[in-house]
Amino acid sequence: MGRQPCCDKLGVKKGPWTAEEDKKLINFILTNGQCCWRAVPKLAGLRRCGKSCRLRWTNYLRPDLKRGLLSEAEEKLVIDLHARLGNRWSKIAARLPGRTDNEIKNHWNTHIKKKLLKMGIDPVTHEPLNKEENPTDQPILESGQNKNNVHQQVVVVPVRTSVTAAATLLELDNSSTSSSSASSSENSCNESKLVLDAFNENDPLLSCLLEADDAPPRMDLPWELPPKNFDNINNMTAWDDESFNWLLDCQDFGIHDFGFDNCFNDVELEVFNTKYDMENKQ
DNA sequence: AACGGATGCAACCGCATGTCC
DNA sequence: GGGACATGCGGTTGCATCCGT
Numbered sequence: 001m002g003r004q005p006c007c008d009k010l011g012v013k014k015g016p017w018t019a020e021e022d023k024k025l026i027n028f029i030l031t032n033g034q035c036c037w038r039a040v041p042k043l044a045g046l047r048r049c050g051k052s053c054r055l056r057w058t059n060y061l062r063p064d065l066k067r068g069l070l071s072e073a074e075e076k077l078v079i080d081l082h083a084r085l086g087n088r089w090s091k092i093a094a095r096l097p098g099r100t101d102n103e104i105k106n107h108w109n110t111h112i113k114k115k116l117l118k119m120g121i122d123p124v125t126h127e128p129l130n131k132e133e134n135p136t137d138q139p140i141l142e143s144g145q146n147k148n149n150v151h152q153q154v155v156v157v158p159v160r161t162s163v164t165a166a167a168t169l170l171e172l173d174n175s176s177t178s179s180s181s182a183s184s185s186e187n188s189c190n191e192s193k194l195v196l197d198a199f200n201e202n203d204p205l206l207s208c209l210l211e212a213d214d215a216p217p218r219m220d221l222p223w224e225l226p227p228k229n230f231d232n233i234n235n236m237t238a239w240d241d242e243s244f245n246w247l248l249d250c251q252d253f254g255i256h257d258f259g260f261d262n263c264f265n266d267v268e269l270e271v272f273n274t275k276y277d278m279e280n281k282q
Numbered sequence: 283a284a285c286g287g288a289t290g291c292a293a294c295c296g297c298a299t300g301t302c303c
Numbered sequence: 304g305g306g307a308c309a310t311g312c313g314g315t316t317g318c319a320t321c322c323g324t
Contacts, residue, residue, distance in 0.1 A: 016292070038309065055293065090312060101312075110290055
């Protein structure tokens, strides 16, 4: 006998969520907290799979989500973490408060990957694309969770390389907004090296990461209900229509509408991760 | 204005992992 | 120890929107 399906496929709605469904889910979770996802649809009056509810909540409805494009610091961090962790998006996302694995995965596939390719850097290995294969500098393939699937193997690359990629990305961004000519590319190696060195010294975030080379995997931080600095939620026991519409509006704009942006600017991001590393070293 | 390709993102699917009995 | 179940994760897909012609 095989495993039971996660939900009754019959009568389960699929596709985009409606505002009404969002309302039911938010109302239920804010009232009852996150419990057994399998039971959520029935209890919340939704014709959705529990899995779908969890995904909708974690990727879209959670009020502590940041929205909008990743900042430069976040992008650098994603590149560096990707070099260390490979496609383990949830681990990477755990280092970026307010960001989801799905969001980072999408951003990687649609933006960062292209940027790296444009720079001549392999987005998988973080090595230069035209570089001669060097056995001593090859990415080390660790046996991943699924040994039968090559694509799921964990790629561990030299940290230095990933920093180069991040530094070069920074350089590319700067050059794209300046009037630097294409001929400057021939000097890019030397310049990259200089940028890299300065980058390491001046970027405490990456310095911290480099020091904590084998930082333990981050456990997901518990999401507190309600958020401490979210007075509107603090004062609510249930969501009336007005409050709910306000929340849905906020979902359209992003974390700054909750006043969380001040909590998660680039400096705070650095502090957040440093603190996390220290806690996990204890 | 209309069309078609490109792009970005939300959502789904299947498998892996963790936990309980 | 092993089966059943819940949850998490990463790859993929589908669709809405954008943009160039």
